[in-house]
Amino acid sequence: MTEGITDLIKYTSSGLYCEVADVWIDPNKPVKRAIITHAHMDHFTLGCNEYISTYETAVIIKERIGKEINIKTYDYEKEFKINGIKISFHPSGHILGSSQIKFSFAEEIWLITGDYKRQKDETCKEYEIVKTDYLISESTFGLPIFKWDEPQKTATDITKWVNSSQEKTSILFCYSLGKAQRLLNEISKTNFINNIYTHSSIYRMNNCYKKLGIDILETKKLEQTKNNTDFKGSLILLPPALNKSSSLKNFKDIQTGFASGWMSIRALRKRSGYDKGFSISDHADWIAILRTIKESKAKNVFFHHGDSESLNKYLKEKNSINVLEFEYKK
C-alpha cells in the first residue's frame, strides 16, 4: 500500500503476516500462531505454538509428520475471529484440504489465494470465487507460455506411453501429495490395464485421501513386492527425490517420465534428464491467474511466489487494476 500503515497483510522474513490478528500464513520459521493453507511441506514449519487449518489439511499434516501438534480446524466457509478480525477458509482447488484465506476487518477484505488451480480435479473441492478488495495471488507460473492441457489428455498420454512400451517398466515421478492422487484419478478414466505400484510415501497419502472420503485407484505398495517381481509393462509412481537414486537400479529396462507444469518447456524437459515430460499442474496458469483477479473483483493485487515481474508489468500496462508490490519488512 502506498501509505504503508494500513496494510492488513504484510510480507516479513517469516512469510505473510497479519499484525492485528497476530497470525502468520504458511510461515517458513517457527512462530506463535500459524494458519496453514495446505499440507505441502514447503508451506508448513514444525515448532509453532498453534496451528489453524481445514480439517483435511490437519489430518494430512499429522499423517506426514507422524506426530500430534496443536492444531485447530475449521470447515470451509465457517467464519472465526481472532482479535476482531473475521477469518474463513475457502477451497482453492490445489489439493485435498487446500484453501484460500479471507480476512475481513473494518469493511475491508483481504484474500490470500494460497496455491490454487482453476482446472477440474475430482480429488479435491473446486476453487471458490471469493470477492475481495485486496488479492494476494500466487504466481508460480506467471508467464503466458504456461497453458495447461486438459488433465484427461495428459492422462491419456501417460497411458499410451505405458501401453506402448510393454517390454519396459515405466517409472513416473510425481509429488506424493496431490499430484499422485490426481494422476491416479485421471488414469483410472483411461483404458489403463496394467499394474500400478506406488512408493510408500504415495501409498500412505492415497490411504489418507481414502480415509477422508476420496475414491483413489487401488495400487500396490512397492515396498511390499517380492524380490523377483516382474515389473515389465507396469507403471510405478515415485516421488521426484528418488530420481537417479540407487533404488532405480533394482529395475531393469526402464523408461522414466516426470509429471509437472514445468515439463511444458522443452529446455526444462531436456535438462531434467527424464525420457518424457508430462505437463500437468496443480497451480494456476497465466490465463487462470488473470481470470481469478478479474472474478475476485479486487481493486488491488499482490503477487507472491514465483515469477511476478511479467504479470506486474502486463497488468500495469492494461491499467485495469492497481498492482502493488510488497515492501519488505523484518
Next chain:
Amino acid sequence: MSLKKFSELFIDLDSCNSKNKKIGILQNYFYSNEALENSWTIYLLTGKKNKRFISGRSLKSLFSEIYEYPLWLIDSCYLKVGDSAEVITLLLRNMIPGKNIKYQDVSLDELLNKSFPELSILKEDDKKLRVKEIWENIPIENLLVINKILTGTFRVGVSIGLITKSIAKLINLDEAIISHRLMGDFIPSEESYKLLIDKKINPSELNYKPYPFLLANTFEKRIIDKSINDFQFEWKWDGIRIQLIKRSGKVSIWTRGQDLVNKSFPELVEQISSIKDNFVIDGELLVWDFKQNLPLNFSLLQKRMNRKAPSRSIQKSLPIIFIAYDLLEINGEDQRDSILEIRRNTLEKHLYNWLSESKEELSNIFKISDLIYPKNWEEVETFKKNSRDNGTEGLVIKNKKSIYTPGRKKGLWWKYKVDPMQLDAVLIYAKGGSGIRAGLYTDYSFALWKDGELIKFASAYSGLNNTEIKELDRWIRKNTIERFGPVRSVRPEMVFEISFENIQISKRHKSGIAVRFPRITKWRKDKLIKDADTLENAQKLMLNK
C-alpha cells in the same frame, strides 16, 4: 501427406534418449513414408545449413503485430524457453481457438518447396496474413515443427550418423556406402532419396563426392606398450581439415563440415588444376606466415574462409597453404583399403613428380605433412611439449598398418595434444543461456587483474557439470550487482581455472589479448580473487609459447 507424420517423428525422437531406439524409429519412418518426403526429412534433420525463411526475431515481431501482443512479454518468455520457434508455438495456444477449423495435412515438399519460399517475396502486410493463415490452419500439435522449419532451427539430437545407420539397416547395406552417399550437398528430391537407398552400387555415382573423413581419437596411454616403429608421427596443425579432390580434371575443396569452399580459395584451385593426375587427398588448410615459416592465427583462416572471391591483395596478405596428410584415391583408384605405409609412399612419390613437373608456385602452396621420428616414447613427450614452437597443437599418431575408414574408429589414429595454457580468472559477468540452457545463467565472462582492476579477458560457457551450473546460477542470482538486459554483472568473488589452446595479441579487446577455445576446467573455490592471475601473467604466456 506428411507434416503430421514428420511432427510425430519429431516428438518420438525428442522424447527418446536411446540411440538404438532412435535408429529404430527412423528406420520405421523411412520405411513407411514416400521417397520425396523422406528426402526432405533427411534435409531437415541433418541440415546444418537449412534455409531460414524467417528469423527468430521477425517471427516474434510477426506474432506481436498479428495478435497485438506486447513484444517485451514475448521476450520475457524467451528467457525461460530459449527458442523463438517454441515460444511462439506455446503462445499460439492462447490465440488459436479449439478444433473448430478444418485442418489439412500438407506435405513437407509443399511447405518447403512452395509455401515457405513464397513468403520471402511477399510484402510485409501480405506476409503477416499468410503466416497467420499458416498458423491457424495447421493443427496445434504440428505448429512447433512448422515454426522450427520457418526459423531453420532443427536440432533434435539426430546426427548424420544416426540417419546413416538407420538407412544402412533399412536396406541392409554397408554404412560406409550410405555415409559416402550422404557426403556433400544432399539436395532433397525423389531421385536423391532413391539413389540413397539403392542397393546397387554404381561405381561412378560417388564421383563428385568427398569420402567420409577418418577422425583421430584422443591419445590412449595403452599404446605406449607397443613398439614405436608401429606408428607414424606427424604434427597436429590447427587449421581446417579438408579433402582436396581432382576428378575428371575438376578441382573441389570440401571441408570436414561438408562445405564446398572452392570460392574462398581460388589460388589453390588454380594451382591444383595444373596437376595432370586425378586424386583425392586428405589434408589441412592453413594461413601461412612465410617469413617466420609458421601458421597464422586460426581467426585469420576463418576470415579467409568467409571471404568468397577474395581479392589479389587478400590472397597476398593472407596466403594459404595445403598440407597433405593422406592419399585416398589416385586416378580413379580407391586407396583406402591399402595400409597407411603404402598410401604414404604413393603420396610421396606422386607429390615429388607433381612438384618437379610444375612451376614454383605449386610448391609454395602444396606441402606434405612432415613426418617426425621419435626414437622412443619419452621422445614423443618431448616432441609434444615443444609442438607450440612450430605453431602446432601437438602430435597425431597413426598406426602404420591402418586402413582409411569413416569416423572415429578405435586403434587407427590418435591426437596427442599439448597441455592447454591456463590462468585463474574472476567471474564478472553472466548471461542467460539459450536452447537447452534457457532460464539458467550459463555464459560467463572472466577477468584478470591489471593495476588493481579486473579486466575482462575471456568468455566461456563449457566445462561445468550440471550440478555446478545450477549452483553457480543460484549464486549469480543472489550476487547480481547490475542487470543489462540478459546480462548481469556479479560480485567479483568466484575464481575459475580457464584453459585455452592459444593466446594472441588482439586490438579488439580491452585486455589486448585473445585466447582460443577458452573453457572452464576447475571451479577454484579454494582461491580468493586476490589469488587470480594478472594480465601480465597472460602476456608472459604469450612470450613463452
